[in-house]
Amino acid sequence: MENKSDDGALHTTTLTNKQRGNEVTVRPATLDNLSIHQFAAHGEISQVKTHLASDISLLNSQDERGFTPLTWAAAFGEIEMVQFLLEKGADPKIFARERESALSLASAGGFADIVSILLKHEVDVDSYDWNGGTPLLYAVRGNHMKCVEALLGHGADITFESDSGYSPVALAVALGYKKMQKLLEDHILKLLRN
Missing domain, CATH: 1.25.40.20 (Ankyrin repeat-containing domain)
Incomplete structure (x- = not known):
């Protein structure tokens, strides 16, 4: 259906699939495009090992918020990941952009075992x-x-x-x-x- 506006322009009133919400706008993430930070937050030790094997500097790398893999693991209560990263030499004293620390995030989440480890x-x-x-x-x-x-x-x-x-x-x-x-x-x- 088409309508003319007061200025004479032709406008369609038929909704597109995108306007109806029937179109996938973002492809789901695959393992290939997840960062070491995301893997750490999800406790995917084998994936983090793979990343570190190719580039050990990723161990203390900071994302756009200043979070390290250790910060993410502590925030999400991933105790095995926290232990693994610390054994690999992750620095638990690094602050994120707004001075968040692995300790403050673990404390906020109620992860007492991680608090004790840190x-x-x-x-x-x-x-x-x-x-x-x-x-x-x-x-x-x-x-x-x-x-x-x-x-x-x-x-x-x-x-x-x-x-x-x-x-x-x-x-x-x-x-x-x-x-x-x-x-x-x-x-x-x-x-x-x-």
Whole structure:
């Protein structure tokens, strides 16, 4: 069907397949075009090994966000990938573009085993990102008790405040996390006794 507009131009009212959404606009990714970062996020150790065999500099390579393969693996809770990359010599102290770290992302995700592994590699337990968030603050926000315990056990600063003005205790109170609040308060009392 065709219509003429006020300016005399001819316009068709028939919808194309693309307008109806019947056309595939992006081809699905194949293994050939996935990056080492994507493979790390998905825990594909054999694919990461293949990439590293052809270019070991990829081990600490940063993508457009500044994330390394280790950062992605930590963010997605891929513990075997984290262990593999660390054994290969991945640097757990690299910060992404907005100062995100593997430790802060693992803490935010509640991946306590990965948090513990990273802490053994002497990462900065109080590193902060551009939002003023620390691994401890992210673990509290997610109500991840085991992550908080691991971070406190490695000396995380319980007084550090985010840019929004919340300390870990204040954040736990604001979010109504009673068990988290008790855990943090017990830690403060323990510090005061020593």
